[in-house]
């Protein structure tokens with residue numbers, strides 16, 4: 001049945017100003033008309049036969065949220081690492097099934113998984129495509145590529161030579177990966193890997209990126225340390241993850257490089273700053289030392305200052321929670337948006353652009369979703385309040401429409 005949605009406000013995700021008293025018509029999963037309720041005449045609607053009307057006189061329509069960075073079978077709490085190592089594959093799959101449903105009901109209509117077991121990631125993706133389970137549109141990297149004992153080695157792909165890194169890229173593509181995830185530095189999730197230092201030489205990274213691009217698959221590079229960020233930028237990756245600017249020198253904190261930022265902006269490399277996790281961990285345990293809190297987040301105020309500077313230099317930000325990691329609970333991707341607004345001083349309209357249009361562009365799916373525009377899939381969320389005046393209303397998404405199907409209505413899950 002066709003659906004007619006009316007709301008006090010529409011934010012379309014393109015970065016344009018909001019419009020008032022908007023309506024959207026949906027047919028066969030797609031947006032077929034958008035306009036002002038003043039123009040919504042009998043004539044316009046009479047041709048559509050029976051349609052369901054949903055009216056939100058105080059509400060805001062937004063594009064469905066895009067979570068560009070999750071780990072679908074991880075717990076999202078302090079036991080994430082332990083459970084990942086100890087749980088059976090069956091448990092990991094069941095956890096991922098639940099994570100998909102919870103995420104969708106929270107308003108995430110597209111998700112990119114950036115590191116899970118191949119046996120889980122591709123099964124979940126196929127199960128969603130074939131309607132076996134409910135979940136967002138999903139893109140997956142499968143297992144990230146790392147070094148022996150390197151960051152997230154336990155996901156299963158350890159490489160130590162140029163031959164092996166090429167084999168790993170090709171294997172992921174063969175399995176159906178939508179992108180390649182490379183661990184360019186160590187990370188906090190993996191004790192003994194070193195977040196400050198590069199795991200791969202520039203030459204290794206270049207080989208991998210060149211081969212992935214030959215196969216038309218983008219590369220996302222995990223990098224905390226500045227050494228790994230510079231290697232990634234020079235190797236031509238498409239997407240930087242974390243981008244924490246940590247000095248390779250253990251006695252120093254940050255090593256922020258404005259010249260590299262200019263290059264990131266010029267090349268149009270998307271940056272996922274995973275901004276919410278450090279903030280949430282600090283709230284969770286204000287007394288924790290930096291390593292308990294996540295190691296690399298030495299001084300969050302300085303980090304926000306760097307991110308603001310990157311923003312002012314024109315870097316394109318996307319939105320990743322790192323769902324599955326400690327404090328990255330599935331269903332709380334709204335935190336990525338809210339912390340951007342609160343700590344980076346980004347306007348609500350711009351923060352939504354990051355979680356919708358920019359993220360869709362980074363994932364290569366902008367022609368089909370990511371903004372509220374005629375001809376695109378109806379991936380929409382509706383809040384019961386004015387998002388610009390009350391961004392926290394994003395925490396309780398009222399209604400979720402996934403490819404034209406209403407999966408949550410007035411806070412009630414329909415899946």
Ligand SMILES: [Zn+2]
Pocket residue numbers: 069070071114115322325
């Ligand atoms: Zn991650």
